[in-house]
Amino acid sequence: xxxxxxxxxxxxxxxxxxxxxxxxxxxxxxxxxxxxxxxxxxxxxxxxxxxxxxxxxxxxxxxxxxxxxxxxxxxxxxxxxxxxxxxxxxxxxxxxxxxxxxxxxxxxxxxxxxxxxxxxxxxxxxxxxxxxxxxxxxxxxxxxxxxxxxxxxxxxxxxxxxxxxxxxxxxxxxxxxxxxxxxxxxxxxxxxxxxxxxxxxxxxxxxxxxxxxxxxxxxxxxxxxxxxxxxxxxxxxxxxxxxxxxxxxxxxxxxxxxxxxxxxxxxxxxxxxxxxxxxxxxxxxxxxxxxxxxxxxxxxxxxxxxxxxxxxxxxxxxxxxxxxxxxxxxxxxxxxxxxxxxxxxxxxxxxxxxxxxxxxxxxxxxxxxxxxxxxxxxxxxxxxxxxxxxxxxxxxxxxxxxxxxxxxxxxxxxxxxxxxxxxxxxxxxxxxxxxxxxxxxxxxxxxxxxxxxxxxxxxxxxxxxxxxxxxxxxxxxxxxxxxxxxxxxxxxxxxxxxxxxxxxxxxxxxxxxxxxxxxxxxxxxxxxxxxxxxxxxxxxxxxxxxxxxxxxxxxxxx
Numbered sequence: 295x296x297x298x299x300x301x302x303x304x305x306x307x308x309x310x311x312x313x314x315x316x317x318x319x320x321x322x323x324x325x326x327x328x329x330x331x332x333x334x335x336x337x338x339x340x341x342x343x344x345x346x347x348x349x350x351x352x353x354x355x356x357x358x359x360x361x362x363x364x365x366x367x368x369x370x371x372x373x374x375x376x377x378x379x380x381x382x383x384x385x386x387x388x389x390x391x392x393x394x395x396x397x398x399x400x401x402x403x404x405x406x407x408x409x410x411x412x413x414x415x416x417x418x419x420x421x422x423x424x425x426x427x428x429x430x431x432x433x434x435x436x437x438x439x440x441x442x443x444x445x446x447x448x449x450x451x452x453x454x455x456x457x458x459x460x461x462x463x464x465x466x467x468x469x470x471x472x473x474x475x476x477x478x479x480x481x482x483x484x485x486x487x488x489x490x491x492x493x494x495x496x497x498x499x500x501x502x503x504x505x506x507x508x509x510x511x512x513x514x515x516x517x518x519x520x521x522x523x524x525x526x527x528x529x530x531x532x533x534x535x536x537x538x539x540x541x542x543x544x545x546x547x548x549x550x551x552x553x554x555x556x557x558x559x560x561x562x563x564x565x566x567x568x569x570x571x572x573x574x575x576x577x578x579x580x581x582x583x584x585x586x587x588x589x590x591x592x593x594x595x596x597x598x599x600x601x602x603x604x605x606x607x608x609x610x611x612x613x614x615x616x617x618x619x620x621x622x623x624x625x626x627x628x629x630x631x632x633x634x635x636x637x638x639x640x641x642x643x644x645x646x647x648x649x650x651x652x653x654x655x656x657x658x659x660x661x662x663x664x665x666x667x668x669x670x671x672x673x674x675x676x677x678x679x680x681x682x683x684x685x686x687x688x689x690x691x692x693x694x695x696x697x698x699x700x701x702x703x704x705x706x707x708x709x710x711x712x713x714x715x716x717x718x719x720x721x722x723x724x725x726x727x728x729x730x731x732x733x734x735x736x737x738x739x740x741x742x743x744x745x746x747x748x749x750x751x752x753x754x755x756x757x758x759x760x761x762x763x764x765x766x767x768x769x770x771x772x773x774x775x776x777x778x779x780x781x782x783x784x785x786x787x788x789x790x791x792x793x794x795x796x797x798x799x800x801x802x803x804x805x806x807x808x809x810x811x812x813x814x815x816x817x818x819x820x821x822x823x824x825x826x827x828x829x830x831x832x833x834x835x836x837x838x839x840x841x842x843x844x845x846x847x848x849x850x851x852x
Contacts, residue, residue: 298450300723303490303685304733307331307346310691310715312494312633313369316346317687321449324426325354327361327388328445328456332372335739336634339755342742345373346716347734348380355384359426360415363392364458365442366399366531374400375407376744382409389413391425393441398563399531407744417443419470433473435460438505438665439531440468440569446480451722452487453480455679459492459688461667462674465506467534468569474678481680488722489681493689494666496697501670503663508628509538511660516542516592519624519652523588524548525617527598527606528628530556532665533564535628536594540572543592549578551586553605553617554596561594583616593617598629600638610645621650628661633690669700676704683727684711691715754844762787763844764835766805766827770851772818778852781805781827788835788843797838804834809849823849 301321308315313333319326333344351358358381363371374390381388389412390400397414404411417423419434429448436442437459447454455477462472480486495502516524526539543550550572552561564570578586583593597604606625608614619625625646631639643653656662667675676684684706686697694713701711712727714720717735721728739747757763764785769778783798783805808830809823817823827847836842 297724300721301449301451301454302719302721302730303454304350304719305687305714305716306348306351306733307333307373307716307735308369308688309694309718310689312688312690314344314346314373315370315688316373317490318351319428319447319449319454320357321427323357325351325358326426326428326447327351327358329364329370330361330373330377331367331369332376333369333737334632337756338739338747338752339759340741341739341747341752343372343376343740345376345738345740347736347738348373348377350733351377352380352384355381355386358386358388360389360391360413362425362430362443362445363390363396363400364445364456365393365437366396366439367459370459371396371400371403375403375409376740378404378409378412379407379744387412389415391415391417393417393443394567395439395441395533395564395569396443398567399560402559402563419443420473420476433476434470435472436463436466436470436505437461438529438535440470440533440564444473446486449487449722451724452485452682454488454490454722455480455486455681456687457489457491457675459494459666460671460675461502461665462671463502463504463506465504467505467537474674477675477678481678486679486681488683488685488727489676489679490685490687491672491675491697492666493672493686493693493697495664495668496672496686496689496693496700498668499670500668502666502668503660505534505538505663507660508535508663509541512538512542512626512628513545515624515626515654515659515661516546516548519654520546521589522652523591523593523623524626525593525595525606525609525619525623526626526628527595529598530554530560530596532629533560533570536561536564537570539592539594539628540570540576544573544576546590548590548592549586550576551578551580551583551591551593552595553580553593557594557596557605580616588622597642598627598639599632599635600642606642606646610642610649612649619646619649619651623650624652624654626661627653627655630656630662630664669696672697672700673704676701676706682710683722685714685720685727686711687714757842757844758787761841761843763846764788764801764831765846766801766831766848768805768809768823768827768847768849770809770813770818770823770849772851775813775816777806777810777813781809785843788841789839800838801831801834804830818851820849820851823851
């Protein structure tokens with residue numbers, strides 16, 4: 295039998311963490327990228343975003359056909375400005391395929407990064423078109439942002455289905471349900487060879503609640519807090535949630551004010567596209583807040599994750615330009631803390647409570663539901679698609695393991711499920727899935743301006759923020775073979791300010807002792823003298839204080 299050409303998959307991010315989702319599908323030497331996201335840094339001082347390592351991709355820049363973006367979340371589109379800038383350096387532009395709302399968000403991102411716009415190709419539900427060697431079909435999928443798309447890639451090795459981030463919501467706000475019917479048709483027709491599916495909630499039993507259950511809860515909150523100003527914190531991309539907040543506000547005769555640049559941008563975009571229905575007369579601007587009656591006002595804003603510069607944080611610390619909150623305000627957190635953010639959200643709750651604000655959050659009432667399907671929903675996807683092969687994607691490592699086990703529990707043989715992580719390269723050929731080496735899975739860290747930040751720099755910042763630093767300057771008279779004056783010592787964050795002088799004298803003494811004898815023996819090499827300075831300082835510092843500040847020795851030989 296003739297061998298069909300293989301298809302390669304290269305996972306650049308998103309497998310083993312929530313964030314920087316990015317995979318490359320490759321056939322006949324051509325590459326289609328699936329998503330291009332960023333990861334929000336947890337404990338990385340001075341780092342604004344963590345990206346996939348694009349090196350492997352940039353080496354093959356002329357083979358890229360385009361990038362399919364499945365939906366508008368940062369962990370799927372946040373890496374685009376960086377990749378496009380690097381590709382432009384190679385003289386390459388890459389078309390981007392996505393739903394109108396997703397592309398609207400991408401367009402905004404690229405504009406604010408000052409980048410020229412590539413071809414943006416709009417995809418409607420059930421669109422079919424070739425991208426490079428792949429015959430693609432795009433199916434509607436429900437998630438916590440509008441217009442999510444599942445992708446079916448028709449390949450030389452059969453169909454590859456990527457679920458995108460999804461849930462099975464029988465009653466979505468826009469009536470757009472996940473199209474399992476079409477998957478069943480495809481399964482019956484020639485079958486689905488390989489499934490790649492969202493694993494975020496694979497370890498949680500049951501099903502997620504419908505987005506439609508949130509509306510009645512919000513209406514109840516608005517009824518219970520009559521006569522008070524209501525402020526709702528939500529994700530700016532969660533248009534269906536915003537719709538339900540607005541509907542509750544309309545029913546109770548409230549004016550709506552939208553706060554936060556991203557919230558304003560996304561609400562405007564969603565209204566333009568007809569995805570969000572708010573009448574003009576219901577809306578007021580932030581500047582009109584002072585003139586509005588608080589009892590008939592509803593504010594929708596960003597910052598429910600405790601982000602330092604967002605609207606809610608500013609209200610909490612009293613620095614918001616247009617809004618002072620107090621005991622006549624109710625703040626509704628219509629979101630869950632994202633993993634790693636629990637402490638920041640808890641601090642925000644406390645800071646608002648100190649101002650007398652009444653809090654409503656998902657720990658008390660169902661004012662939030664997840665955008666990711668739980669175990670029963672994932673099983674339903676597996677049942678509909680009935681794939682020959684399966685790779686769990688999108689999740690932390692424990693989520694991938696749970697999804698792997700779920701597939702085995704459904705009866706898939708062990709040999710047909712492959713667990714991959716960032717950097718894995720896999721070949722899909724006539725025999726099935728075969729591991730095909732690794733590419734870099736390095737975290738590429740960038741700062742606000744998009745410049746890369748090295749691991750060494752982050753380590754240095756961690757040391758300085760935790761332990762402080764000690765600076766020592768030594769001047770050597772090369773001709774006379776002795777030190778010029780005493781070494782100059784400065785430190786910050788190492789010992790109490792009142793004790794500094796004493797400590798600095800001790801360090802200077804230890805350094806003089808170590809360096810003077812070496813200079814007397816004819817040593818004139820600044821690097822070597824710096825090493826001795828560092829060693830003498832480090833020994834005294836750790837022996838006497840048990841701490842490990844960053845050491846900054848400089849030696850000048852005259």
